[in-house]
Amino acid sequence: MYVASLNLDLFFKKVFSSKRIAKSFLEDILDVQIAEIKILSTDYKISDDAVIVKFDFRCKIQGRYVVIEMQQRYKVDVIKRFYLYHAVSTALQLETLKPVIVTKLNGETYTEKNYSGLKPVITLIWMVDDTLGFEEDFIAFTTLPEAAKDFITDTDLWAKPLESILEERKKMLKIIQNDTKGLDFFAQNKLIYILQKNVVKNKHKSLPYFKWFDFANISRNTDNKEEDFSKFKEDNDMAEVINRLRKDKLSTDEFKYVSDLMSYEILLKRLDLDHKAEMKRQKKAALQEYLQEKQKAEQETEQERQKAEQERQKAEILQNRLLKSIKMLLQQGGTVAAISEALEISLEETTELVQLIQNNN
Numbered sequence: 001m002y003v004a005s006l007n008l009d010l011f012f013k014k015v016f017s018s019k020r021i022a023k024s025f026l027e028d029i030l031d032v033q034i035a036e037i038k039i040l041s042t043d044y045k046i047s048d049d050a051v052i053v054k055f056d057f058r059c060k061i062q063g064r065y066v067v068i069e070m071q072q073r074y075k076v077d078v079i080k081r082f083y084l085y086h087a088v089s090t091a092l093q094l095e096t097l098k099p100v101i102v103t104k105l106n107g108e109t110y111t112e113k114n115y116s117g118l119k120p121v122i123t124l125i126w127m128v129d130d131t132l133g134f135e136e137d138f139i140a141f142t143t144l145p146e147a148a149k150d151f152i153t154d155t156d157l158w159a160k161p162l163e164s165i166l167e168e169r170k171k172m173l174k175i176i177q178n179d180t181k182g183l184d185f186f187a188q189n190k191l192i193y194i195l196q197k198n199v200v201k202n203k204h205k206s207l208p209y210f211k212w213f214d215f216a217n218i219s220r221n222t223d224n225k226e227e228d229f230s231k232f233k234e235d236n237d238m239a240e241v242i243n244r245l246r247k248d249k250l251s252t253d254e255f256k257y258v259s260d261l262m263s264y265e266i267l268l269k270r271l272d273l274d275h276k277a278e279m280k281r282q283k284k285a286a287l288q289e290y291l292q293e294k295q296k297a298e299q300e301t302e303q304e305r306q307k308a309e310q311e312r313q314k315a316e317i318l319q320n321r322l323l324k325s326i327k328m329l330l331q332q333g334g335t336v337a338a339i340s341e342a343l344e345i346s347l348e349e350t351t352e353l354v355q356l357i358q359n360n361n
Helices: 009-016 019-030 078-095 146-153 162-176 196-202 210-219 226-232 236-245 252-331 336-343 347-360
Strands: 037-039 057-061 064-071 100-103 109-112 121-127 138-142 190-195
Touching: 009 019, 009 057, 009 064, 009 236, 009 252, 019 037, 019 057, 019 210, 019 236, 064 078, 078 121, 078 190, 121 196, 146 162, 190 196, 196 210, 210 226, 210 236, 226 236, 252 336, 252 347, 336 347
Parallel strands: 064 121, 121 190
Antiparallel strands: 037 057, 057 064, 100 109, 138 190
16 A cells, blocks of 8 residues: 555545645635635534534635535435535534624614624535436535426426527526525535546546546555556645655554554455355355255156146046947947946946947947
8 A cells, every 4th residue: 555545534634634735625626716715623512412513624715614524435314414514514603603783772782693794605525435326526406496496397388489488597597696685695505415436437537626536536445556646746736645645654543543444344345255155155055945946846747747647548548448338339239328337337428428439430
């Protein structure tokens, strides 16, 4: 291993503790120029009964709060979890909102919260493996009027002439662009799910953010080598990332963290292999049992068929003998009743056999 994985929380936080790296990353992701970045605390307890909320990274840039969260392991609650983090990052601003002094008509004054100072929040969720069912590099969610969603999903509307659709679009734009009393604040808040697996697969190398996820993906290989990162060394940002993650510059605790994790991963792989081997054994045993049961059933079916065939042949031989005897008795002038009595068979059966003989003749 030449560098530790950027996708591990410990090293992600180590890399992004650098203002310069955090600034460059956010500029590449958000496609903005950042004049100043203020890195904020990441651990908060929002109430006595609530658990501590630990952000991976939180900062303030140009009148906006930005949260970066990395999700490496598969979790079923990532949508609601990070929406909650997004909401918490908004609510934490209550600590910094400055009150406003209000003067009554009688000259008395009092203070109250001034919520006009609330800043928008952008939450970036770096998904390492999960793609959430999307093919795109990232998917952004923001708050828009419900009428905008209805405009897109109204199938009846889109079946109408183009003039009608454009007219409806004008109405939607008027609603969306209404910034009365700061209504446009809603759309300035975003949750952006960045899908590393898709970024690497789609290979949009010309896009400035590609290098971060390409690097992270390569660094995940525990057998990575120095030459794997040659293309990054000419880039000042990535050269600094390499410098912070190099194995020979890790602290004792960081190296132990990596070693323990690698041992854990090896154990997981071994357990996974053992599980797969056991599943394979069980499938093989189940298949053998199925084949044995199938063979047994086929043998029993064949035995039943042979038994039925033997019974049929016996019945055919018996019938031929009866027919031969009846035919001989008929030639001797015997009546149906006499033949029935002589052969000890029912009158009905004797009649049927006589008719069969006559038909064959």
